[in-house]
Amino acid sequence: MSYGPEMALWLLLIIPALAAALIPMAGKAPNIREAITLIAGAALLANVIYLVRLVGLGERPEILLVPFAGPLDIKLTLEPLGAIFAAIASSLWIVNSLFTVGYMRGNNEKNQTRFYTYVAIAIAAAMGIAAAGNLITLFVFYEALTLSTYPLVTHKGDAKARRGGRIYLGILMATSLGLLLPAIIGTYYFAGTTDFAVGGLFNGAIGTGVASVLLLLFAFGIGKAALMPVHMWLPNAMVAPTPVSALLHAVAVVKAGVFTMLKVVLYVFGPDLVSQTGAGTFLAWLAAFSIVAASIIALRKDNLKARLAYSTVSQLSYITLGAMIAAPAALMGGGLQIVMHAWGKITLFMCAGAIYTAVKRTEVSQLDGLGRKMPWVFGAFLVGSASIIGLPPLGGSWPKFMLMVGAIDAGKAVLIAALILSSLLNVAYLMPVAIRGFLKPANDPAADAAIVQPIWVVIPPVITAAGAFILFFFAGDIIDYLRPVLPAGGL
Template structure:
């Protein structure tokens, strides 16, 4: 295996995107190209994973374009988890998109599929980044490539919301994240991700504390309050885009970056000794509880899911900041667990809209009898977000709560338990309404088009399967942390 295999992970989606543009007037061919490209990407990652499990040395690539500045591709175990999640969910999302986009008769479908491929290519770049500079480049490319997807409808409300999305993410990156990277490079002499962190002992705790806060708020895709308003604003996008934002790429790039910065830039031991770490834990704890409280007040299903995502992302940030191996493993697991559960919920919301035009909670009475497959899948995703066995959410939440106990953090433990109760408070009434309240007399619709139903069924089953078969993911999480502490 050579460095070419790394480039192919970025070039394959981009090449597929070019072919999509050429197939603009042939929708069947266009969608076939999307599915084939996504399948090829999964196959390439499977080969890399096979080499990883065989303990072969994976290739890496570096290009020094200015003194002290280089593009650097190198996989670690966490990057493999993120890349694998994004590639698999891209395939499932592509299946779903066929049913959604056709069933909803959306315009500009070729443009939609094209920018999706660019976003996935950027995601692969984030996953493979061997230093902060490379990560920042693809992180920003991901922001720019998803902007046309958020503005897909093109009406005034959509464009206004998309400007909020772009403005917050770019401002936080340029004003906070980029200066943090530059400052880190000056202090450490490098921005490479390194086992145990990169800062010399001469850097003061005060400087490191300021840097931590710059990263925490500068990595806006992690949606730590108050840098969270872009997420609800982006709900104007078509549901497959919402799934991309919440489960496949964008928010995952945020929390992935937070974990990398905590473990490989600061180092767990260094971060644990910083007084500001307690403030950061309070901020993440506040975010997860506050977002859950706001979700309780929502009447629009997609906005409820948006605030749920903010709270769930805060779980990952909180677990990473606890700096115990158990909590860090829980954070890595929740990357995947939340991905499968939340994409199932968004798929269900989109299927409901395509089949019935319903978007508000009060309209969902009895819909479980009309769309049983969709609403059973929704229930599975909801239970996973709450953390109820036998869904995968129980596993990651168990590790995060255990990590909070191990760290002796009453604040984190209280936030995790309270937000769990709040999650139940806003998800279970939706399930109750769907299955136990009578439907309106004029409701005669059935399920959404079969590709959408197939996709949400797959992700719901995977959410259940991960409860039993999470060992490979856990092994990768431990390998990442063992490498980080060796």
């Protein structure tokens, strides 16, 4: 089998899976183990780039992974949205691997081999989600992702980690099995297929009432999207080591959730149907509420990672909001937010990890004056914050813009208030972190004198911060890339 679209699609799963298989074998030799991770990351990225290009040319590579019976076929089909998701997950895997090296060694974490292994598995699952050709495939990889990240969340293994892990697993499994699966079955029942198709599957097979019910099932069933009542797993998952939080809870897991949400709206219901349903409107409002409420909660958190977690909840709801507004521009905003938020938030998490590695501090109030000792880290944090807030010229400003456009296009201009309020709240809870590091006098200057920053916890956040900046200028390309999957209209 020569290298071609199909092979590349296979490799999408095989490369990380192979890495996951090889890493335990190299468990005794950390350097080899990490080299494997990095090489696999590079190979995967190259592969993804090839596929992204291919998809950009209008091709939709497709393979039948496992010939199940009928609707249960596990098959992969890459389309632009998935290509984008695969691209960010694979690219950030590399950066995060570098960071992981610095973090894990810097903190002398135990069970590092297990850690790398499960990260590789999680990446494989994320790739599967990205390329899922139908709801069943999506569901399969979705569950795989949940399970493979569970050991990562509970990596520390103490009572707190287990409790967090239990909530993590409990909520994600309960929602996916309890709501998502019935929704998929309902979809299959009504549409007769679960294969994704641009414009939706139902073709008028269901009325808005049934569609509303299904949409609600999906929205809450996709627990990874952390819409407000089912968001509790996310803060609890923050017991994980920071690289996990960074990669999985800024990129892979949560983005898998919102990616699924977007896919469901785009390919299962079709934006038209969503915008006609009452549930769509309700969910849009709920997402708006999530955005604001999570921001307010974030404001109250002194623990840096908890604050970031709630910030993530808030930011993810942007995507849900975009999906539920279902106007072309709003969907585009959602798609962009997946990319931009990933780069922004991973920066923040890595900075939090870098700070923890250097000084073992976790609370925002302990960071006074630290910025002067760790200018690069805090600088990166500042840039990441600005991107999350949505300040130009950083990537994060585009999705907000698109969402506003979409909301107004859809005649839901009032929702803009939530976006505006959220921007302000973002300033209020993110900016102080970096700024007090630079401005406020140090709490304990003596302790700060002997800070050791491993190089590999400093460089990755700087890279991603730069990425968040650079992406601002490439938003147009991403938008053009995504345009084929969106309905015509809007911008």
